[in-house]
Amino acid sequence: MTMQNVAAGAGLTLNLLDYQNGQTIVIATADVPPGTYSRIRMEVESAELVRAGATVEDPDVIDPIFVPSGKVDIPVTFTVTAGTETDVTLDFDAAMSVQVNSTPGQHPYILRPVITPVGTSQK
Numbered sequence: 001m002t003m004q005n006v007a008a009g010a011g012l013t014l015n016l017l018d019y020q021n022g023q024t025i026v027i028a029t030a031d032v033p034p035g036t037y038s039r040i041r042m043e044v045e046s047a048e049l050v051r052a053g054a055t056v057e058d059p060d061v062i063d064p065i066f067v068p069s070g071k072v073d074i075p076v077t078f079t080v081t082a083g084t085e086t087d088v089t090l091d092f093d094a095a096m097s098v099q100v101n102s103t104p105g106q107h108p109y110i111l112r113p114v115i116t117p118v119g120t121s122q123k
Contacts, residue, residue, distance in 0.1 A: 011045070012027055014027070015050075016092060016094040017094065019092075024089065027042075032080055033080070034080050034081055034082045035079070035080060036077065036078070036079045036080075037076075037077070037078055037079075037080065038075065038076075038077050039073050039074060039075050039076060040073075040074045040076055040088065040090070041071055041072065041073050041074070042071070042072045042074065042113075042115075043070055043071055043072075044067045044070055044071070044072060044111065044113070045067075045070065046064070046065075046067065047064075047065040047067055047111045048062050048063060048064050048065055049062070049063045049064075049065055049098060049109055050062050051063075063108065063109055064109070065098060065109040065110065065111045066106075066107035066109065066110045066111065067111045068110065068111075068112075072113045072115060074090060074115045074117065075117075076088060076090070076117035076120070078120040081122060084122045084123060085122065085123045086120060086121070086122050086123075087119075087120065087121045087122075087123070088117065088119075088120050089117070089118045089119045089120070089121075090115050090116065090117055090118065091115065091116045091117075091118045092113065092114070092115050093114040093115070093116070096114040097111060097112060097113045097114045097115075098110070098111060098112075099111075099112050
């Protein structure tokens with residue numbers, strides 16, 4: 001699955017399957033005022049499901065995934081202290097995040113992101 005993510009004002013296209021088994025990527029950096037925060041909001045512009053074909057005669061199949069709100073609020077509490085850098089690590093469960101719509105309609109696949117905070121650290 002490829003997800004187009006707009007983070008901190010800049011577009012970023014990711015193949016989520018490239019980031020498994022402990023592989024990570026920085027998707028956003030921002031200067032924020034010191035304080036305690038209780039969520040992170042991600043804006044998702046578009047997503048697609050790519051099913052790899054086995055041969056040249058059987059090419060990849062790409063299906064759009066409907067993103068209902070375009071926003072994902074991730075509940076995570078963390079504190080930003082002046083003069084330090086705070087890292088927040090999130091785990092996106094791609095397999096659990098794509099809902100297959102079994103009723104006929106215009107959206108056979110729907111993105112309902114399952115994102116779990118897995119840690120915070122300060123430097």
